[in-house]
Amino acid sequence: MASYGLSAAILGACVLAIHLIGAEETLYVAAVYEHRVILNPRPGVPLRRRAALEHMEKNLHAFAEQAALAALQGAHILVFPEDAIHGFNYTRASVASYLETVPDPEEVTWSPCADPGRFSNTEVLRRLSCMARKNRLFLVANMPDRQPCSRASDPLCPPDGQYQFNTDVVFSDNGTLVARYHKQNLYFEAAFDTPPRNKYVTFTTPFAGRFGVFTCFDILFREPAVTLVRDMGVRQLVYPTAWMNQLPLLAAVQFQRSFSYSAGVTLLAANVRAAALGMTGSGIFTPWEAVYHHDSTEGEQGRLLVSRVPVLDPLAEVKGLTNDLLPPPPRLLALI
Ligand SMILES: *[C@@H]1O[C@H](CO)[C@@H](O)[C@H](O)[C@H]1NC(C)=O
Ligand SMILES: *[C@@H]1O[C@H](CO)[C@@H](O)[C@H](O)[C@H]1NC(C)=O
Numbered sequence: 096m097a098s099y100g101l102s103a104a105i106l107g108a109c110v111l112a113i114h115l116i117g118a119e120e121t122l123y124v125a126a127v128y129e130h131r132v133i134l135n136p137r138p139g140v141p142l143r144r145r146a147a148l149e150h151m152e153k154n155l156h157a158f159a160e161q162a163a164l165a166a167l168q169g170a171h172i173l174v175f176p177e178d179a180i181h182g183f184n185y186t187r188a189s190v191a192s193y194l195e196t197v198p199d200p201e202e203v204t205w206s207p208c209a210d211p212g213r214f215s216n217t218e219v220l221r222r223l224s225c226m227a228r229k230n231r232l233f234l235v236a237n238m239p240d241r242q243p244c245s246r247a248s249d250p251l252c253p254p255d256g257q258y259q260f261n262t263d264v265v266f267s268d269n270g271t272l273v274a275r276y277h278k279q280n281l282y283f284e285a286a287f288d289t290p291p292r293n294k295y296v297t298f299t300t301p302f303a304g305r306f307g308v309f310t311c312f313d314i315l316f317r318e319p320a321v322t323l324v325r326d327m328g329v330r331q332l333v334y335p336t337a338w339m340n341q342l343p344l345l346a347a348v349q350f351q352r353s354f355s356y357s358a359g360v361t362l363l364a365a366n367v368r369a370a371a372l373g374m375t376g377s378g379i380f381t382p383w384e385a386v387y388h389h390d391s392t393e394g395e396q397g398r399l400l401v402s403r404v405p406v407l408d409p410l411a412e413v414k415g416l417t418n419d420l421l422p423p424p425p426r427l428l429a430l431i
Pocket of ligand 1: 134138183184372
């Protein structure tokens, strides 16, 4: 009996040691920031570019502070919320001065911080790129994007000759733009167009392999979310959102966690903090654990969440990666 107990203890110690070694090699540090967005009080009124930049700089200033704090805590990746730089409730016309043309990172390799003159009218891209580079972390943010089009070659091109997209941008830790995602499922957003084609956007990191990208309302739809996680095998997602809590079934943290758990994926969810509008609730969700912030009282400031989470990408070429040491995730999926 005693000897059985001893060998069980030794076995237990070995398993623990393997877990610790494995854990050390398969963790990275993720951060999300619930930002109390400074809004344009008259979003229906067009502004000059200079005024729009001055407005956005108030939010970007807070982003820069948080990026530095996240870096101090060792974050490899930081996610900011949807609409958190420019705000919301714009019309197609009044958002004009907030738009930048985000180049397709599948076609051009560009660090706006290192090479700011390459494309004009890209001040916000430059600011974000420099934050990523200075703090040596992958950075995810959301901004409005203008893409010129021609009705001659594209019958879906809007009459004014441009698409306006609600867009997530991702920068690598040296400031290079590595992903651009146009929100597929808009939620009453008069300023924006639905992309004519569905795109599945992922990016690859040296610390955790592949991440997928989608935005807010997208989480309720098959495309692109279900295809990413079920058909493409993406198991780590960055998720900027501006989500209004609706009981009983559409509270932000509840929905974020249920998606992560039921799909067996990690979800890095950053919500806007605008408590008067019912927007609160962000978190870092793995299939096993949740670190989240939900406080619906008004007047409070933003909140940075930082957590060590396991690498879940089976395709990751992280040195020494041993995903098999992780417990199996809960498996799919009433939702899917
Ligand atoms: C935006 O519009 C919603 C209703 O569509 C309203 O409840 C909210 O107060 C508006 N917010 C701002 C900042 O204008
Ligand atoms: C910058 O980051 C990108 C994306 O991670 C990488 O492909 C590229 O090699 C990096 N460039 C330099 C100069 O480190």
